[in-house]
Amino acid sequence: MTERAEVIRAAQTLADDARFETDLAGLVCRPTESQNPARRDEMQSYLENLLVPRLMASGFACEIHPNPFGNPFLVARRVEGPDLPTVLGYGHGDVTRGQEGLWSDGRKPFEMCREGDRLYGRGTADNKGQLLINLLALDCVLAQRGRLGFNAIWLIEMGEETGSPGLAEFCAANKALLAADVLIASDGPRMTPETPLVFLGARGAINFRLEVDLREGAHHSGNWGGLLADPAVILAQALATITDRRGQIRVREWRPTSLTPEIREVIAKLPVPVGPEVDPDWGESSLTPQERVYGWNSFAVLTMESGVPAAPVNAISGRASATCQLRFVTGTDAEDIMPALRRHLDAEGFEQVRVVQEEHGYFPATRSDPDNSWVRRVVASLEHTMGVAPHLAPNLGGSLPNHVFMDILGLPTVWIPHSYGGCNQHAPDEHLLLSVVYQALGIMAGLYWDLGEAEITCLADL
Template sequence: MNSSQIDKYFKDHRQAHLEELKGFLRIPSVSSLSEHKADMQKGAEWLVKSLTKAGLENVRIDETDGHPLVYADWLHAEGKPTILVYGHYDVQPVDPLHLWETSPFDPHVRDNKLYARGASDDKGQVFMHIKAVEALLKMDGELPVNMKFILEGEEEIGSPSLPKYVEDNKDKLAADIIVISDTGMQGPGRPAVCYGLRGLAGIQIDVKGPKGDLHSGLYGGAVQNPLHAIVEILESFRDKEGVIQVEGFYDDVRPVSDAERAEFAALEFDLEQEKADLGIIEDFGESGYSFVERTWIRPTLEINGITGGFSGEGIKTVLPAEASSKITCRLVPDQDPDDIIAKLKAHVEAHKPAGVTVDITEFDKGKPFLTPFEHPAIQAAGRSYEKVYQVPTAFTRMGGSIPIVAAFDEILGLPVVLMGFGLASENFHAPNEHFHLENFDKGLRVISDYLFEASTLA
């Protein structure tokens, strides 16, 4: 099959594909809200029908302690590699609803962009993989590689059920390459293969002082104020350049090669434009590292929120009984989330002011992930992007975290290829989420070509 045949197929079926995708997007599969539990089941059932229609086999819903998973395969390419496609059908909540120009679960196309919750993250990108397989099976009656799909309904709540499922089903999920489309491109018309993600470690710090709020005039200066105490703890975490002061925090950070840093420099990142887009006066962070390096290859510690005392209109002269803060750390290879959390706890204990008690609660954790960008599966993806987009592919890391990617890497021991087609401007997790249909059209062709590229890697 040649590219012109694939191109004609997708042109001929474009409107039908978009109507199908709209049907998927109409399902309000919000995993974090209990009132949408039935919708999560509908989302899984929709995928079963779509995968079956595409020609995949052994299509089934696998129940978990949480929301269901969907599995499918096609395993008739003897002697060829097996690709495991991972994606998710759950979406973020839609609040604040009044900021949406059209209803989040009533898809609309405007200016060649498809607007709906899940359009970019991740239903649109999952749908493209299904349709690429369907196209090749309808045209050729076979695929150039073996295929497996695992599509979950809990990614937006941290994939709590998936690691156990993967561990329990290692034989069923055995493959040569994992492909995920849940990341972004460098920009419009600028494709990118992401080969590294930062990990995550988060805690909540609760500081308690007196048994109840006190009058700040009667007791201020004689009783420790939990807000002052928590500010003192938080201030101790970093120096003025953002260098983290937690003992041993950087001990396991894997050095980055000069060659890789040269690749980053060649990306022609526009710092001035980035600052303008973000609405900031100047960038901030560790000296000796560029903006890209600070966000991709360096670990972080950020205060995500602080609460306590009175914050209403006017003034209330109160010495609060308690205060709390949430912090998260983004981690890089070879940092371990459990080790970092232990070090955070030790740091808080060492810097706890007198007169208060401190409790620490662990929450989100995920290991960092890295597949060497020289890996043949990564380079093959780059070639497929270049054929379709007619520009060189960037090989990038990403500052965010997809915890299940590291779990796949650790449990299955496979290279992970992150072939994203979204753009940073598409408002995923925000009102008016949308997907540029130029990348929908080209992405179908990229994915199809990659299946042929991957077939040569056996």
């Protein structure tokens, strides 16, 4: 057995002998809910008492940095040589609200439990479990070789679930501290549980409200129906101009220019995401389902309100509002998204519909070049370990703070998620699949091993 095979087997043994399960339970039990102000003290404690000791034991110099915009950051550095490549890793230790009382079969969000192939608990999939996989894989390489063979930096934040406040500012102010050659990180879901995925960026996201405010209070629908304009009807009509009846975007500037033949060729090799059955008559009719989610923009109405939905009365409301979202890929002018909507609504005769961008929830769209040498190296390593090529996607359908690493730190970005679409992240019964953990420990140990090999530039020829 080669040393590479030995380190892969050693990593996978961590899933077999319950070491991974025990370590993850110790992370999950900490209620690091960044959306809950009462948990603020948990953030510093999680970094200080759990992650710093683990990383220091692996030879990393650690420093926790205060964040004037929110929760702290941890930077851990292991520098083995000035001439070696440097790999930046990223993860987050915060989680969404636990939603106690809503989990099935008496499960508790901050008490991890195993049932068959599933490890249940808040943060198992997003993102404590994924980060732990990578940390343990690095440790296995160190144990086998005595060194990594590359320089490693970890940036771990505690506010991703609230939009990563302060992350961009921190990275802009600490470019030298975080200087690297590539970002390799794990978050988000695979397309299928069985096959690893490599994705190179993320769709952007922008949330906004459409508001129609006509008058104070509500008025009897019998006495005033037909005399007073209904803001909900106006709003519904305005929304109907943004897409057609099958959700195809009608705002011209929201239709991206980046779905090139080269990107379509990459997307064509991807499966349809696993999860709810795809509606065949929804979305851009000229595109495949995969192109719609990985290569195109989508508009969604997240909430709508007029009157008192929980207790309707026979009255015409004075106002109506809808919270909406555009998910967008590169090739969309992000600065023109809101102005373009304003122009569109005015042209359609809806000047009275107010457009208000939300303060939070904005992510720019990003995408590394699929032909980048680091992408080729990672894909080749995963294929060497698995015997089959991983899925390669130009970007995730969801959104991540990837723009911070690409646009501010200037890095190519390569993401290798260790979860899957049915993991219930952000919902009750969040879980991680042990079968995916076993495979992920192996591919990450193999990857970190390969990145430390002297002939790293030849990996693409494996």
